[in-house]
Amino acid sequence: MDAQLKKGLLDVCVLSVLREGESYGYKIMTDVAPYIEISESTLYPILKRLEGAGAVTTQSREFNGRLRKYYRITQKGLQRICEFIEDVKEFERIYEFIRRGEKL
Amino acid sequence: MTKKQWFKRFHKKLSVLPHEEREAAAQYYRELLSDRVERGETETQVLNSFGSPEQAAVGILCEKDEYSKIAYKSSGGVSLSRVVIMTVLFLCLGLPVIVLIFAIGITAAALAVSGFALAAGGCVQAIWFFVLLCMRGFSAGFLALAGIGVAAAGAGLLLIPLFLICSKWLFKFCWKFFMSTARLICEKKRA
Numbered sequence: 001m002d003a004q005l006k007k008g009l010l011d012v013c014v015l016s017v018l019r020e021g022e023s024y025g026y027k028i029m030t031d032v033a034p035y036i037e038i039s040e041s042t043l044y045p046i047l048k049r050l051e052g053a054g055a056v057t058t059q060s061r062e063f064n065g066r067l068r069k070y071y072r073i074t075q076k077g078l079q080r081i082c083e084f085i086e087d088v089k090e091f092e093r094i095y096e097f098i099r100r101g102e103k104l
Numbered sequence: 105m106t107k108k109q110w111f112k113r114f115h116k117k118l119s120v121l122p123h124e125e126r127e128a129a130a131q132y133y134r135e136l137l138s139d140r141v142e143r144g145e146t147e148t149q150v151l152n153s154f155g156s157p158e159q160a161a162v163g164i165l166c167e168k169d170e171y172s173k174i175a176y177k178s179s180g181g182v183s184l185s186r187v188v189i190m191t192v193l194f195l196c197l198g199l200p201v202i203v204l205i206f207a208i209g210i211t212a213a214a215l216a217v218s219g220f221a222l223a224a225g226g227c228v229q230a231i232w233f234f235v236l237l238c239m240r241g242f243s244a245g246f247l248a249l250a251g252i253g254v255a256a257a258g259a260g261l262l263l264i265p266l267f268l269i270c271s272k273w274l275f276k277f278c279w280k281f282f283m284s285t286a287r288l289i290c291e292k293k294r295a
Contacts, residue, residue, distance in 0.1 A: 064138075067131075
């Protein structure tokens with residue numbers, strides 16, 4: 001898969017996980033992993049990027065005597081998912097057009 | 105590799121980043137490590153899955169670089185006023201710092217050599233006046249000068265280890281000074 005395309009997909013996958021409720025690094029990774037290849041070193045820049053873009057907010061809370069960072073989706077993040085879905089619909093139309101061309 | 109060693113190398117590789125960013129990245133990996141250990145994995149297994157600390161750090165640095173490039177492009181490149189300010193800063197601060205680092209380095213090298221020079225000079229003087237004593241017969245002056253030579257050689261030999269230790273520390277200080285200056289410049293550049 002194209003690296004830029006994968007990067008964009010991963011962003012939306014992480015946001016999609018967070019849409020179900022706030023989550024933390026390890027859980028996000030295990031939730032996303034069955035659908036798209038992701039590693040620890042890939043997830044960190046994604047979370048930083050989403051935080052920087054205002055798509056997620058963070059909050060550190062104590063868990064088992066240590067601090068754990070929780071991520072929560074924002075309105076901007078939800079809007080990004082909607083934009084992605086719209087983009088995919090457009091892609092589908094283009095995909096159908098390409099497929100029709102293939103059959104001819 | 106132990107957890108301590110992994111994070112030490114990770115921090116080192118990220119030394120170009122500001123302290124807060126470095127700490128945030130380390131905290132992310134520490135959190136993942138704790139979560140996975142609590143779920144039954146061993147520390148070694150988790151650290152192995154992270155890959156080398158350098159690899160993990162490079163991923164963060166690459167992402168940071170992409171942002172820097174975007175920020176640089178959006179800022180419209182380097183303006184003339186910025187070039188003037190940078191030149192003035194370089195002449196007023198950069199040059200003295202370079203001269204200072206160079207001077208410390210030269211001092212350290214001179215100190216390392218001086219102990220050997222003192223010992224060698226003392227030996228030569230002692231040998232020379234002993235030879236004169238043998239050739240021209242006994243003279244209190246020659247004997248005294250030969251004695252001074254022996255004393256200088258002895259002092260030189262005693263001082264060699266001390267001077268070597270001092271020069272080693274000076275070289276270390278010089279290197280640390282150079283690295284912290286470079287880090288400071290990198291941080292300002294990225295900010």
